[in-house]
Structure formats: C-alpha cells, structure tokens
Amino acid sequence: MTPLYPASETVPLLQLQGVSTVRKGVQGQTVPMLTDICCSFQRGELTSVIGPSGGGKSSLIRLINRLEDPLQGRILLAGMDIKEIHPPLLRRRVGMMLQKAYMFEGTVLQNLQQPFKYRKEPLPAEDSAEIQRCITLARISPAYLGRDGRTLSGGEQQRVNLARALISRPEVLLLDEPTSALDRPTTDSLGATLQEICRSEHIAVIIVTHDLRLTGRIADHLIYLENGLIIEAGKTADLLATPHSPGLQQFLAEPDDEQGGHDGK
Numbered sequence: 001m002t003p004l005y006p007a008s009e010t011v012p013l014l015q016l017q018g019v020s021t022v023r024k025g026v027q028g029q030t031v032p033m034l035t036d037i038c039c040s041f042q043r044g045e046l047t048s049v050i051g052p053s054g055g056g057k058s059s060l061i062r063l064i065n066r067l068e069d070p071l072q073g074r075i076l077l078a079g080m081d082i083k084e085i086h087p088p089l090l091r092r093r094v095g096m097m098l099q100k101a102y103m104f105e106g107t108v109l110q111n112l113q114q115p116f117k118y119r120k121e122p123l124p125a126e127d128s129a130e131i132q133r134c135i136t137l138a139r140i141s142p143a144y145l146g147r148d149g150r151t152l153s154g155g156e157q158q159r160v161n162l163a164r165a166l167i168s169r170p171e172v173l174l175l176d177e178p179t180s181a182l183d184r185p186t187t188d189s190l191g192a193t194l195q196e197i198c199r200s201e202h203i204a205v206i207i208v209t210h211d212l213r214l215t216g217r218i219a220d221h222l223i224y225l226e227n228g229l230i231i232e233a234g235k236t237a238d239l240l241a242t243p244h245s246p247g248l249q250q251f252l253a254e255p256d257d258e259q260g261g262h263d264g265k
Helices: 057-064 087-093 108-118 129-137 154-166 184-201 212-218 236-241 246-253
Strands: 014-024 030-041 046-050 072-077 094-097 172-176 204-208 221-226 229-235
Touching: 014 057, 030 057, 030 229, 046 057, 046 184, 046 212, 057 172, 057 204, 087 094, 094 154, 108 129, 108 154, 129 154, 129 184, 154 184, 172 184, 184 204, 184 212, 212 236, 221 236, 221 246, 229 236, 229 246
Parallel strands: 046 204, 046 221, 094 172, 172 204
Antiparallel strands: 014 030, 014 072, 221 229
16 A cells, blocks of 8 residues: 655654753743653654653653644654644644543444544545544454444543544554553553554554553564653663663663553653
C-alpha cells in the first residue's frame, strides 16, 4: 500500500529540535516542563517514553499533537514545522490515544464515524473499506459494531479508541498510558496489536508508559525523561540491560508493583 503522506528517505518522519516548554506552578511561578528536547522518530518503529512522575512525558506527546505549543524550538513532521500544518490535518496525520478510553454515546460504529463528523465528511458505512480496515487492525470483531460502546470492557474500549485513531491513516500514533487500567493479559494483547500495526502500517508509534515489562516486549527505542530532560535514549534492549545514568539505574531498580509508582506525566 502506498503511504498517504510519503516522507523523504533522508528526513526523519518526526523531529523535535531544541523543544522547551513551561507551566505555571501553584504559586504562579514558571516551572520548566521540558528543556532543549532533541529527538527523532522513524516510520515502522515503536518508541517507549518512560520516567518518574512529573518528568514531562505527557507534555512531550501533547506538543507533538499541538494540544500545546512549545515555548522554544521546532517540531517537524516530514520536514515541515507542525505550526504550518492546519490543525485538523495535523490531527489526521498524528493520531492520539489517551490514558482513559473515551467513548461517545452510541454504538461502536458511531464512535468510529466520529472523526468524519468532525470533518463534516460523509460517514463510512459498516461494510466500508475504512471501517473494515480499522477494526481488522485493532482486532475488533465486526459483531461489535452494533454494540453500545459504553457497555464494553476497558480493554474493548481501548481497542475501539485505537481503531478510531487509525481510521484516518495517521503517520504517527501517540499513546498516553493506554494500558494503565488493564490487566496483564489484556495489556500484552494490546501491546502485540500495537507492534503489529507499527510494522504493517509503517507508522511511528510513541507510547508513554509506566509498564517496563511492556516496554521490553514491544519497544524498539527507549527515551528516559527526568525533570524535563532526556537523560538517556537508545535501543530498548541496550538501555534496559545496561543503563548508564544513575537516574535510569534507580528507576529500573525500584520495586515493580506493575511499575504502578510511575503513573505521572
């Protein structure tokens, strides 16, 4: 299948160049959230972003989707500054799944049609190529299309959210703690699906997660964020086996407990 948005062979699909951002503290003071972030992401590769609570993980992906804008630096998609891309088009090219699966009122089919409603485009029918493609990718049975989305289990709702994020054929897929409320078997199943989609659709997948076990199973690359700085970045297997910074060493050595202590952003 020909990519909808072909990228240059010499330009990374997604680049962050010297990106910094701040937030207001409880006393009204300016608090750095991300400082001089430089990294890149390629098609067909899955990157996991980990780090302690408050390290800037969610801020990073919110910037990529332009839910916020950086104070400094640039974010490039296929060589173009994302500020020059019309927001509806950007969010078509950069899909996003949040920690809590949000379901619109109505059936699974109606939830999958929602992006078309936003764009005021004709709604795809149940047997359309768009609907069939996205439910196949997200491993949703066609029998679920007529069910009320809000009656589904947490894992089923996340798969509907995944299908909805994929229906516009994004180049980049952002995921913010998508498995935090799921049990281990459901997490493993969803992780395997994400890995397959990354490869088969040749898109860049960036997942913020507290789950080091999942990271080790599915991520090609790892970014460790601490206090708004990239402390270490590289191949997942290498960094998990031989962390160099004291921060990452300590983070990996903490008791697992499903890594439940690392649910911050």
